[in-house]
Amino acid sequence: MREVEVNRLGDEVKEMCIEINHFLSPDMKEMFCKASKEEESPLGKKVISQLQENLEIAEEEMIPICQDTGMAVVFLEVGQEVHLVGGDIEAAINEGIRKGYGEGFLRKSVVSDPILRENTKDNIPGVIYYKIVPGDKVKITLAPKGFGSENMSRIFMLKPAQGLEGVEEAILTAVKEAGPNACPPMVVGVGIGGTFDKAALMAKEALTRKTGEHSTIPWAKDLEEKMLGEINKTGIGPGGLGGTTTAFAVNVNTYPTHIAGLPVAINICCHVNRHITREV
DSSP states (O other): OEEEEHHHHHHHHHHHHHHHHHSOOHHHHHHHHHHHHHOOOHHHHHHHHHHHHHHHHHHHHTOOSSSOOOEEEEEEEEETTEEEESSOHHHHHHHHHHHHHHHTTOOOOOBSSTTTOOBOSSOOOOEEEEEEESSSOEEEEEEEEOHHHHTTOEEEEEOGGGHHHHHHHHHHHHHHHHGGGGOSSEEEEEEEEEOHHHHHHHHHHHTTSOTTOOOSSHHHHHHHHHHHHHHHTSOOOGGGSSOSOSEEEEEEEEEEEOTTOEEEEEEEEOTTOOOEEEEO
């Protein structure tokens, strides 16, 4: 049994909040470089160039890569040989978010009640998910989620008979309805199977997968590649101003489901698609 202080995890989260809101992840940088070469529209190329310039300025001057610094979503994979000590893990993670958004001078975007709308002024609480896994490590994945793209996400409870064709139609419907509102080029996370809630969680998790890495399930990999091609044929383009780069990637996660259902969730993220992972 290995002991891990919860405050250590909170300190990691604090640093991660600051880092990922100021520096684009390496996989997303690769996507921008690829798009700048492959985008066919002159206006689309110009928009991508402007986005890259914005990212470079953010890195050089240590200012956020986007004014919407998001609601912090945290995925914790806790090894079953780990003993968390020193206090309440959830309180420690939220304290890390609070310090990160405070010390990083990041915008506070969380309201304490969805109807009364009073700002918490510290960007907490975050949305925290836990998974118990083999081993004696704790893996932390942080994904600050802006709501320009979050608001464009959808869930469809399809009939099994709609099959793969229905899944494809659902993904394209969500992307077309999002249009420029999701700040394209976007990353599209898709969750297929499970239940209503499981599909949505899988779609969210799919956004944290490195762009360019595909599902290990053959039909899901084929779906990712086909949907990326179809989405980039929509003409929405960078910034919604037209072009051949509407999405950088489509990431699909799957899970077994009930004989009577085919849940499909689509969680869309903007061109920064912030995600960072550390292991303790």
